[in-house]
Amino acid sequence: MPSDMHTHTAFSDGRLSPEDLVAAAKEAKLSYLAITDHDTVDGIRHLYEQGLYPSKTLHIIPGIEFSSEVDDHDVHILGYDFDMYNQELIDKVSEIAEARWSRFSLMIEKLRALGFNLTESDVLQLAGSSSSIGRAHVARALVKKGLVPTVREAFDRLLEHDQPVYVPHYRLPPDEAVALIRRAGGVPVLAHPKKVRDDALVEKLLELDFGGLEVYYPLHDAADTERYIALAKKHGLRLTGGSDFHASPNRVPTQLGEFTIDDELAAPFFHPPEALE
Numbered sequence: 152m153p154s155d156m157h158t159h160t161a162f163s164d165g166r167l168s169p170e171d172l173v174a175a176a177k178e179a180k181l182s183y184l185a186i187t188d189h190d191t192v193d194g195i196r197h198l199y200e201q202g203l204y205p206s207k208t209l210h211i212i213p214g215i216e217f218s219s220e221v222d223d224h225d226v227h228i229l230g231y232d233f234d235m236y237n238q239e240l241i242d243k244v245s246e247i248a249e250a251r252w253s254r255f256s257l258m259i260e261k262l263r264a265l266g267f268n269l270t271e272s273d274v275l276q277l278a279g280s281s282s283s284i285g286r287a288h289v290a291r292a293l294v295k296k297g298l299v300p301t302v303r304e305a306f307d308r309l310l311e312h313d314q315p316v317y318v319p320h321y322r323l324p325p326d327e328a329v330a331l332i333r334r335a336g337g338v339p340v341l342a343h344p345k346k347v348r349d350d351a352l353v354e355k356l357l358e359l360d361f362g363g364l365e366v367y368y369p370l371h372d373a374a375d376t377e378r379y380i381a382l383a384k385k386h387g388l389r390l391t392g393g394s395d396f397h398a399s400p401n402r403v404p405t406q407l408g409e410f411t412i413d414d415e416l417a418a419p420f421f422h423p424p425e426a427l428e
Contacts, residue, residue, distance in 0.1 A: 153411030154183035156212065156420070157229065157342070157365065157393025162194035163216075163283040166398035169194045169203070172407070175398075176209055179408025183417035185231060185393065187214035190247045191283045192235045199235070205423045212420050215244075216342060217328040218320075224347050226356065228328045229365065229391075231420040233337025240335045243323070248282045250321035255284045261316045262289075262309070267298050285320075286310045302401050329359045338362035338420060340391050344382075345375050357386045367392025367412050369403050390416055 159165030160172050167175065169186065172194075176184040188194045195213045198204035204211045213235045219226040233240065255274065262269050274292040278284050290305035299305045309316040323331070332339040340363035344353045357364065366379040367390070383390050394410035395402075404410045 152180055152182040152414055153408065154181055154414050154417035155393050155396065155407065155411055156183070156185040156214070156231070156391050156417055157187050157216075157368075158184065158396040158407070159188055159216075160186060160194040161279050162197065162281055163188035163191055164281070164285055164287040164397060168280070169198045170201075172398075173198065173203065173206065173209060173211070175407040179406075179411075181209065181408065181411065182414045183210040183212060183421055185212040185214040185229075185417070185420065187216045187229055187231075187393070189216050189283045189285065190218060190251070191215070191244050191281075192240070193280070193282050196235055197280075199424065210417075210421045212417070213337075215332075217323050217332075219322045219325045219328055221325060221352060221356070224349055224352055226325050226347055226352075227342035228323075228325060228332070229340040229342045230328075230332035230335070230337045231340065231363075232422055233332055233335035237335035240331060243331060247321060247323070251284055254318045254320045255289070257318045258286070258289055258310075258316050261318070262293075265309075265315060267293065269293060269296060269298060286317075289316075325356055326359055329361060333360055338389075340365055340389075343368045343370065343395070344379055345371055350378070350382075354382065357382065357388070361386070361388060363389035363391045365391050365393065367416075369394060369410050389419065391420075392416065 160169045186195045215230045217228045259271050274288050277292045278288045290302040293299045293305045329339040339361050341361055342365045347353050364383040392412040394404050396407050
C-alpha cells in the first residue's frame with residue numbers, strides 16, 4: 152500500500168480539516184500519513200485530543216514544516232515523529248504564530264492603502280481554525296471578495312516577494328529548526344530540495360543534523376530524484392517523500408493518493424503515542 156509524508160490541513164494553509172484529511176487518506180487506501188502543517192502542530196494535536204489519533208486503520212505520523220531562509224533562498228524543514236507536547240516546541244510555534252499575526256495585519260494595511268476593501272475579518276472567516284495565517288489565506292480572501300480573479304494573480308500582482316503587499320515574516324534559521332526538532336525527539340528532513348534553487352546550498356545544509364531528505368516530490372523529475380537520492384546516500388540520510396497536498400484546485404496533486412511513496416520509506420518514522428500503544 153502507498154503512503155504520503157507531506158500533507159497540510161486547515162490548521163495551516165490546507166483546505167481540509169484533519170478529520171477530512173484522515174478520511175481522504177483512508178479512501179485513498181494509504182498506509183501511513185504524515186500531517187506536516189506549516190509552523191504548527193495544532194492539526195495533529197486536534198486529532199489526538201478528539202480521540203482520532205492513533206487510528207486502527209491508518210498509521211498517522213506527527214509532523215511539522217518549518218519555514219526558513221538562507222540568502223533569499225526558501226528552505227523548508229520537515230520534522231517527524233516528535234513529542235507534539237514538547238514545551239520548547241510549543242513555545243516556539245506560539246512565537247511564530249504571533250509573528251505571523253503581525254505580518255498578516257500589516258498585509259491588510261497595505262492592501263487597504265492600495266484601495267482593496269479587504270478586512271482582517273474577511274481573511275479570518277476563510278482561515279477558520281488556522282493559527283498559521285499566511286499569504287495563501289489573504290489571496291483566497293481577495294478572490295472570494297471578487298477583488299482579484301485568481302489566487303495566482305493575487306500573488307503575481309500583490310503578494311510575491313517583489314510586489315507591493317509582500318511582508319517578510321519571522322523564520323527560524325535552519326540550524327535552530329533542526330536542533331529544535333531533535334530536542335523534541337523527532338527526525339528533521341530537508342523538504343523539496345529543488346525548491347531551494349541551489350544544489351550547492353542544499354549540500355551545505357545537509358551538513359546540519361538532518362535525518363532525511365525529501366527526494367520524492369511532485370515537482371522533481373526523474374533526473375532530480377536520482378540526483379537527490381545520490382545526495383541522500385552520500386550523507387547517510389533516509390529517503391523520504393510526499394505530495395505536499397493542500398486540497399487546492401490550483402496545486403498538484405489535487406487529490407490525496409495521486410502522488411505517493413512506498414510504505415517502507417514511511418514505516419521507520421511511525422511510533423504510536425506511548426500511552427495508547
